[in-house]
Amino acid sequence: MAKVTREMVEKSGINVDQLVELLVKNAAAELTTYYYYTILRVNLIGLEGEGIKEIAETARIEDRNHFEALVPRIYELGGKLPEDMKAFHDISACPPAGLPKDPTDIKAMLNVLVEAERCAVRGYTHICNLTAGKDHRTYDLAQAILNEEIEHESWFSEFLGEGPSGHFLRRGETSPFVSKFLK
C-alpha cells in the first residue's frame, strides 16, 4: 500500500474503501469479459462472423489490458483481489457476456458485445465522476480505460447499424490510451 497516496485521496473527500471496491468490481468485469469474449470470438465464424472477429479480438485483448492496469492501483490504495476466483467472478461490475442461445445469430452476438461495452462505459464514467479533481491517478487511469471502452462500443454499434463509429481499426498496436499504465 502507498500510505501517503491513500491519505491524499482520503483528504480529497473520497471514501477510499468504496473506491477500491469499485475498482475491484471493474477489474472483475474486465477479466470475466476477457474470458467470455474468448468464447464469443471463437464462435464468430462464417461470412458474417469473420468480419467482426478482428474487432472482438482487439476488444478482448484491451479488456485484459484494463484488468492489468487496474490491479496496481487497487493495491496502491490498500485494496486487494479476492483469493477465490469464483467470488471474483460474482462481484463483477457488469453481467457476464455469455454466448447467445443461437451463436450463429450474429446480431445477437453483437448485442452481447455492445451491452458489455456500454456497461463498461457507464462504470468508468462513474469512476471518473467520483475522482475528477480529487484522485488524479485513478482519474487518469479510469479516463484512459473509458476512452478505449467508448471506442469498443462504437465499433460494435456501427456493425449493428446504429451509425458510423468514425474510427478505423487498430493497426497492430492495442490499448493506445491504457498502454502507458502497462509499462
Add this chain to the structure above:
Amino acid sequence: MRARVFTREELGRYNGKNGMPSYIAYKGMVYDVTSSFLWKNGRHQVLHGAGKDLTDSLDQASHGSDLIVKFPVVEILSKD
C-alpha cells in the same frame, strides 16, 4: 387491480438483505430490481442500496431512467 401505495418505511424493508427482494423507487413508482445482476444483495455500483427512493441519485448517475423503468412496477410510493 389497483396498485398498492407503499410508505418509505415499507420500501426500506425491501433492501435485498436476508432474503428480501430488492425494490427501489423512482419518480413515485416502486420497481422490483431483484432479478438484476447489477443489484445483487441489494447493492448497486457500491454506492447505492435497495429499499430507497433513488429519484435524486439518478441525476448524478452514469445512466438514464431507461435502465430503471424496464423493471416491473410493484407499488406506488406514498408522497409522505
